Amino acid sequence: MERLEYDLLLKGGTVIDPRNGVNGVRDVAIAGRKIAAVEANIPARRSIETIDVTGLYVTPGLVDIHAHVYAGTGLRGAFCGDYSLYPDGHTFRSGVTTVVDAGSSGWRNFEDFKDRVIDRARTRVLAMLNIAGHGMDGQREQDAREMDSEEAARQALRHKDLVVGIKTAHYAGPDWVAVDRAVQAATLAGLPVMTDFGDFRPERPYRELVLERLRPGDISTHMYLRMMPLLDGAGRVLPYLFDARKRGVFFDVGYGGGSFLFRQAVPAIRQGWIPDSISTDLHALSMNGGMQDMTNVMSNFLNMGMTLEAVIAASTWNPAREIRREDLGNLSAGAPADVAVLRLAEGECGFVDTFGARMKGTRRLVCELTVRDGRVVWDRNGKTRQEWDELAPDYGIQGDARWDGMLRHPERER
Numbered sequence: 496m497e498r499l500e501y502d503l504l505l506k507g508g509t510v511i512d513p514r515n516g517v518n519g520v521r522d523v524a525i526a527g528r529k530i531a532a533v534e535a536n537i538p539a540r541r542s543i544e545t546i547d548v549t550g551l552y553v554t555p556g557l558v559d560i561h562a563h564v565y566a567g568t569g570l571r572g573a574f575c576g577d578y579s580l581y582p583d584g585h586t587f588r589s590g591v592t593t594v595v596d597a598g599s600s601g602w603r604n605f606e607d608f609k610d611r612v613i614d615r616a617r618t619r620v621l622a623m624l625n626i627a628g629h630g631m632d633g634q635r636e637q638d639a640r641e642m643d644s645e646e647a648a649r650q651a652l653r654h655k656d657l658v659v660g661i662k663t664a665h666y667a668g669p670d671w672v673a674v675d676r677a678v679q680a681a682t683l684a685g686l687p688v689m690t691d692f693g694d695f696r697p698e699r700p701y702r703e704l705v706l707e708r709l710r711p712g713d714i715s716t717h718m719y720l721r722m723m724p725l726l727d728g729a730g731r732v733l734p735y736l737f738d739a740r741k742r743g744v745f746f747d748v749g750y751g752g753g754s755f756l757f758r759q760a761v762p763a764i765r766q767g768w769i770p771d772s773i774s775t776d777l778h779a780l781s782m783n784g785g786m787q788d789m790t791n792v793m794s795n796f797l798n799m800g801m802t803l804e805a806v807i808a809a810s811t812w813n814p815a816r817e818i819r820r821e822d823l824g825n826l827s828a829g830a831p832a833d834v835a836v837l838r839l840a841e842g843e844c845g846f847v848d849t850f851g852a853r854m855k856g857t858r859r860l861v862c863e864l865t866v867r868d869g870r871v872v873w874d875r876n877g878k879t880r881q882e883w884d885e886l887a888p889d890y891g892i893q894g895d896a897r898w899d900g901m902l903r904h905p906e907r908e909r
């Protein structure tokens with residue numbers, strides 16, 4: 496029997512791969528768990544399965560670098576507990592193949608998180624360790640004695656393949672201890688810091704955070720927060736922000752359940768203050784609010800004036816670079832075969848910020864199909880499937896374990 500070169504071929508779509516400067520009609524061939532080729536016109540006969548994705552956008556699997564997925568601990572009212580969500584129920588259906596848990600766990604409970612969630616999820620789950628040892632348990636995040644830079648760095652280095660940053664969040668004190676210890680830990684471990692600045696206090700101005708305390712490559716999340724010193728009295732973006740970006744500090748969305756305001760975002764985006772990375776801050780308190788999911792957050796930015804290419808870059812290659820995982824967020828030959836296939840639906844629609852205000856829109860991204868690790872794991876309209884009444888009357892399990900990740904194929908062993 497002839498051995499085919501490819502397991503899966505996505506044919507006829509418009510590929511947007513910012514890492515490789517591609518924005519045009521291309522075919523994407525996958526062999527095993529890797530991207531094999533992105534070229535014009537790869538013949539269908541060279542692949543076991545070919546999916547016609549004409550009229551759709553084919554992008555690297557989306558990389559959401561701010562989410563909370565440390566579920567299952569039983570802790571009430573905590574992000575390392577009931578506010579977290581199991582990732583697979585939220586990721587693939589919106590094109591996300593990699594999710595970064597932003598500090599729900601700390602150095603003390605990371606291994607529990609790994610055992611409970613990371614090792615069991617089909618989504619690629621990476622983590623930023625909270626500088627507070629117990630992570631976001633809602634109690635000990637304020638306790639400076641829990642912020643041990645050396646322990647955090649040690650845990651990060653022990654799990655180099657999974658830990659991609661150090662997080663500090665929700666700190667309410669007047670001093671810089673949470674930020675400084677996070678930066679210390681990150682320096683020891685060779686990782687970036689992500690800050691959720693917590694309370695904005697006059698004793699520790701945000702301006703000082705992004706101009707002095709954070710290092711180039713560190714990330715400030717919740718960039719369109721109500722408290723964020725973003726616009727002057729006349730509605731102009733404050734110049735220090737552009738200086739901070741010039742220094743190399745990254746600005747991330749972290750939409751969440753209370754961190755995104757149209758009054759801040761719309762004027763800022765009009766003036767070019769666009770995000771380096773688009774992220775959801777997915778958790779139980781954001782999932783059914785204005786945030787919804789990754790493609791909805793991306794659609795917000797599309798309707799606020801960002802180009803589709805910029806929105807895709809901010810959801811794939813940019814976040815991959817921020818977490819220093821340049822193997823992700825691109826469709827280079829040899830990259831992990833994580834792919835999103837998106838439809839751009841035109842027509843009247845609407846978006847809601849985390850304060851409940853609406854913004855009208857005309858374009859919405861919808862995830863049609865997701866490939867993770869070389870297999871189709873989400874197929875909204877059954878594009879990979881044959882019509883039921885064209886199959887034999889006694890049809891059994893359809894598909895092929897080499898490309899199909901949705902059905903239970905007894906022969907799947909990888």
Ligand SMILES: [Zn+2]
Pocket residue numbers: 561562563597691749751776
């Ligand atoms: Zn968060």
